[in-house]
């Protein structure tokens with residue numbers, strides 16, 4: 001697959017920035033985005049819009065026209081009843097599915113495409129033996145950060161965000177290593193890339209002390225500096241400390257800082273094949289102590305998948321009280337958060353891409369549909385009901401996990417949307433293709449046309 005940038009991200013776009021060509025012959029074109037210069041009259045009773053999506057299929061099977069004004073969905077009306085004035089973009093969805101854009105609730109954005117610098121050793125150790133050696137894998141992966149330079153990382157970060165736009169991923173919770181090895185180089189690359197796409201992609205940056213706080217003296221001060229430079233969320237990785245007492249101190253420091261600076265907190269917790277790890281519980285308890293109810297995210301939390309049921313139920317009760325949300329990434333390790341059990345209990349769960357070609361995972365296209373497709377297999381979530389739950393965990397519910405309410409296809413919502421080639425959810429997941437069109441705040445920011453010429 002090839003993708004070419006037609007014009008820079010960040011400018012007002014009336015035409016898609018991406019063309020993708022996966023045909024054996026010829027080039028994918030975006031010709032069926034209508035030229036609206038000669039279209040119709042203004043909408044009767046509805047304010048002039050920036051965009052009309054005609055005959056889009058919603059998840060409840062209704063086929064409707066969606067009218068977007070100033071970046072907001074202002075009308076959802078019967079199909080073929082909305083009209084558009086001059087200068088308004090029109091997407092002819094022709095019965096295809098329209099969903100909210102995708103949310104990546106956990107991505108190590110500074111590390112993307114760094115795997116070639118490291119070789120396979122860290123990957124083998126991190127995921128091998130049921131993740132018994134996950135900590136050693138992290139120590140090996142640290143080596144790459146000795147070579148961190150913001151200007152060298154920036155093209156990688158930009159590429160991952162552009163890949164996200166192509167796949168409809170418009171919200172990202174981006175973990176960025178902040179420690180005494182890499183210093184603030186990764187952060188500076190991520191902040192520069194975020195600035196380039198700020199009017200298309202919402203990137204929440206987590207100041208993440210990947211190598212610990214007590215294990216890495218100086219990291220705490222760097223995290224505070226990262227917040228001053230533009231990071232949004234206080235990070236943490238308490239399970240990596242050498243003792244439970246140190247882990248607790250780590251959690252206390254992060255939650256106290258989050259409360260003091262009015263930030264959210266997002267931690268990478270209990271990420272090894274070790275059922276005795278309890279830092280998810282520590283995070284929930286600290287959120288209650290620091291009045292951070294509903295403002296915390298627990299990522300990975302794989303060890304919970306090994307807990308005895310009574311221990312797990314106790315944690316779920318505490319998490320509910322604390323308003324703790326969870327992010328799972330079952331494709332990047334052999335142990336996973338018990339997603340279905342948490343979901344059925346009403347705990348907010350989202351999925352994250354986690355890694356893109358780094359020390360921990362060799363693949364990744366920043367396609368949340370691909371992540372959901374993999375999760376469908378790894379978590380045994382295959383029924384029609386499961387498919388809808390998977391989709392929710394990369395769209396509306398994932399938005400909630402990031403503190404974004406109302407990420408839906410309804411009147412009043414921001415028009416962050418994907419118009420897909422598929423009409424059914426099962427096809428959406430099966431194909432896990434880039435959406436036909438991606439709309440950010442009412443603007444068409446990507447279009448992908450996949451063409452195959454069969455000669456049979």
Ligand SMILES: [Zn+2]
Pocket residue numbers: 106108268299300354
């Ligand atoms: Zn991760």
